[in-house]
Amino acid sequence: MERRTFLRSALSAAVVAPYLQAESAPDWGGPVLDTHLHLRRDADSCYTHIQGCGVSNAILLTRAPDEDRAKQEMERRPGRFARSVATDPTPPEADKIIRDALKNGAVSIGELKFHVALDSPEMKRVYDIAAEMKVPVMMHIQTFPHFAGELPYNTGYPQFDKVLRAYPRTNFIGHGDLFWAHISADVPTDRGYPPGPIKSGGLTDKWLSDFPNLYADMSANSGNNALSRDPGFTRDFLVRHQRKLIFGSDCSCADGNGSGVSQSNNPEAARLAGKCVARETLGVLKQQASPEVFRRVVWENGVQLFKVRFS
């Protein structure tokens, strides 16, 4: 590029960009709670994200060692955030780590993304804590690898109904590739995000109806894909489970507008490369749900389940 042309375009970008960003933040017609926003390394970066995509509040998913950093983010933007606690459930000290964080103000456990079985003694200990402390527990359920050598997380989903039945006082939030693949009765084993029409009778769909203690987190490519692959199915699914679905993004874009995000680690998720997952999924929900159902799944359900009050 010629130097003068470069200077001119750099200048106009610098002048125009802030206004463009302010103008382009969507208005979703009311408050929106992102229940799946990972705490970021850079100060105020979570706030930048929610501002950019028109989200009002978020649960900052926080690893136990990052608790103080999450508190700082909450203090910097009062009334915007709450935080969870996540820790590997396998060591004996996990019990104390989780309890201490919950006593200290964490509102949920998760996300738990570890290489254990859903019905393992370690996870059962977490389910007991969740019931006792009256907080939900969010699990990442995935078996098909995103990259060579990736091990499965929270295995044994086809038998998860036994856990749901055995822990009626625990509120479970399912999330992740396999959880959402089971929205359909046929689940391929050679991919994480199956496309195309949904066959009725999927385990996730059935268990959301059967078990009052199972909730579904619609975040990430997995949730977006499940809600996008068969619009006719989605419409009824949203109505059917309007009290059980909660909005989350799991988005890692920088600005709430799709920049800086890379799905290069996972070619299967290329459909959302360069896009903000929060915006994309809120767009699908806005299009497919009535205003009443929209408000439930993007706000009311999450506020009730996480027992949060923002003011």
Ligand SMILES: [Zn+2]
């Ligand atoms: Zn996850």
Ligand SMILES: [Zn+2]
């Ligand atoms: Zn984003």
